[in-house]
Amino acid sequence: MSSSNQGAHILIFPYPAQGHMLPMLDLTHQLAIRGLTITILVTPKNLQTLDPLLSSHPSIQTLVLPFPHHSSLPSSVENVRDVGNIGNVPITIALGKLHDPILQWFKSHPTPPVALLSDYFLGWTNQLARQLGIPRITFFSSGAFFTCVLNNIWSNMETVRTLSVVIFPDLPRSPTFPIDHLTSWCRQYLQSDPDWVFFRHGFIANMSSWGWVFNVFDGLEKEYLDHLRKTMGHIHVWQVGPLHLLGGERTLDRVNPESDLSEDVMKWLDGCPDGSVLYVCFGSQKLLKRDQMEALAYGLEQSNFRFIWVVKLAMDQHGGYAYEFTPDGFEDRVSARGIILKGWAPQVMILNHRAVGGFLSHCGWNSVLEGVTAGVMILAWPMEGDQFVTARLLVENMGVAICVCEGANTVPNSVKLARAIALAMSKDIPQRLRVEELRGKAMEAIRAGGSSSKDLDGLVRELAQLQVKQCE
Numbered sequence: 390m391s392s393s394n395q396g397a398h399i400l401i402f403p404y405p406a407q408g409h410m411l412p413m414l415d416l417t418h419q420l421a422i423r424g425l426t427i428t429i430l431v432t433p434k435n436l437q438t439l440d441p442l443l444s445s446h447p448s449i450q451t452l453v454l455p456f457p458h459h460s461s462l463p464s465s466v467e468n469v470r471d472v473g474n475i476g477n478v479p480i481t482i483a484l485g486k487l488h489d490p491i492l493q494w495f496k497s498h499p500t501p502p503v504a505l506l507s508d509y510f511l512g513w514t515n516q517l518a519r520q521l522g523i524p525r526i527t528f529f530s531s532g533a534f535f536t537c538v539l540n541n542i543w544s545n546m547e548t549v550r551t552l553s554v555v556i557f558p559d560l561p562r563s564p565t566f567p568i569d570h571l572t573s574w575c576r577q578y579l580q581s582d583p584d585w586v587f588f589r590h591g592f593i594a595n596m597s598s599w600g601w602v603f604n605v606f607d608g609l610e611k612e613y614l615d616h617l618r619k620t621m622g623h624i625h626v627w628q629v630g631p632l633h634l635l636g637g638e639r640t641l642d643r644v645n646p647e648s649d650l651s652e653d654v655m656k657w658l659d660g661c662p663d664g665s666v667l668y669v670c671f672g673s674q675k676l677l678k679r680d681q682m683e684a685l686a687y688g689l690e691q692s693n694f695r696f697i698w699v700v701k702l703a704m705d706q707h708g709g710y711a712y713e714f715t716p717d718g719f720e721d722r723v724s725a726r727g728i729i730l731k732g733w734a735p736q737v738m739i740l741n742h743r744a745v746g747g748f749l750s751h752c753g754w755n756s757v758l759e760g761v762t763a764g765v766m767i768l769a770w771p772m773e774g775d776q777f778v779t780a781r782l783l784v785e786n787m788g789v790a791i792c793v794c795e796g797a798n799t800v801p802n803s804v805k806l807a808r809a810i811a812l813a814m815s816k817d818i819p820q821r822l823r824v825e826e827l828r829g830k831a832m833e834a835i836r837a838g839g840s841s842s843k844d845l846d847g848l849v850r851e852l853a854q855l856q857v858k859q860c861e
């Protein structure tokens with residue numbers, strides 16, 4: 390396949406948040422092995438994240454542009470990881486100022502890109518692509534159900550934000566959500582603030598982009614993908630997930646190379662019985678408050694189950710770094726059966742270890758795909774963004790997870806949490822069987838000739854076709 394695609398040059402623009410970048414880099418890897426010529430755009434502090442990709446594909450070019458200033462961001466911040474999801478609006482606005490530098494780079498390039506593939510938070514690039522006279526493809530790092538909900542919210546924001554319960558009668562299963570379970574943007578949106586108007590326009594622009602790529606698979610979200618194809622009248626909708634499964638040995642590169650934690654953790658898991666360990670991790674952005682950490686610690690302690698709990702390092706208000714709080718003495722008390730993993734965990738490796746039987750997760754889209762494809766039971770604690778919608782998909786639609794807590798600021802009851810952990814970790818819970826079936830469907834989707842694999846090839850064919858058209 391590769392030789393016929395040589396020369397089709399694509400500009401890839403990831404959004405600087407781990408949950409967005411990692412799947413987009415997996416996608417880039419797939420496009421590179423299929424022979425496309427790739428330039429990837431990052432700001433200086435995100436360049437390091439590309440190291441594994443660039444060492445596998447030395448032919449990939451980088452376009453490194455300085456991160457533009459935004460008054461509400463400390464000057465050292467170039468990634469949502471450093472500030473949490475509160476940074477999404479200013480980071481998107483700041484990146485919008487790259488419009489002119491990209492335009493200049495494009496005009497001076499001897500063989501400029503024939504298409505622009507950018508994250509769904511970078512909807513302003515739709516207009517940029519139009520100016521450049523090339524198609525823009527939106528990459529969605531979240532699911533199709535959430536995209537249906539989000540399109541609806543942004544299109545009707547003036548009404549939606551006044552409601553306490555929002556009904557989506559036109560979506561499959563006509564879901565209803567309390568406003569608090571929809572993205573906090575509904576509460577924060579300010580029509581009089583140009584930053585918010587710009588942010589909103591980006592999402593609306595996504596709806597008219599030339600193509601859409603989703604990190605999803607048929608078995609999980611077919612009804613929502615079909616809905617999007619039907620309502621948007623779009624033929625260029627590609628489902629290419631779960632991308633982390635296609636990443637091959639790249640998956641291991643997600644482990645922080647400076648830490649040797651992964652070896653110790655895997656050794657510890659080797660000594661644990663099958664399905665006996667609960668893995669606890671809330672993605673790359675969300676930091677729990679002190680009382681939430683305490684309640685979670687006591688819940689884990691009382692459950693008596695083995696666990697690995699990932700505790701994050703975060704920037705404090707003085708620009709220094711500190712780990713999330715854990716109660717005094719907790720680590721010693723549970724040392725016989727629990728590990729507190731400080732820093733960046735080798736999540737995919739841990740989830741795929743035979744000893745791991747449950748995953749207490751915030752339902753970030755990547756974590757969900759990684760949990761499901763490891764055949765691990767998910768204990769959902771949705772907190773923000775797309776996570777309530779994803780939890781609905783898993784708990785109610787698919788029946789592969791149970792909900793153990795809800796809300797970004799909720800302090801769980803430790804006793805109830807311990808009970809829920811015990812229930813979820815039991816071997817005979819029906820959700821466990823269903824998640825195994827769903828895992829089979831994900832594997833089916835990515836094998837040669839499977840639905841995601843075919844779509845990935847179809848996407849590359851279309852991109853190569855653009856090159857042919859440009860040469861005619």
Ligand SMILES: O=c1ccn([C@@H]2O[C@H](COP(=O)(O)OP(=O)(O)O[C@H]3O[C@H](CO)[C@@H](O)[C@H](O)[C@H]3O)[C@@H](O)[C@H]2O)c(=O)[nH]1
Nearest residue numbers: 408409530531672673674733734736753754755756774775
């Ligand atoms: O110690 C860690 C922590 C995270 N990860 C990886 O980081 C990614 C985290 O992604 P995700 O589970 O999606 O969570 P967030 O980082 O919170 O992602 C943001 O972006 C996602 C994709 O748009 C959304 O679904 C989430 O709600 C949003 O918070 C996953 O691949 C994890 O494997 C690690 O490898 N080690």
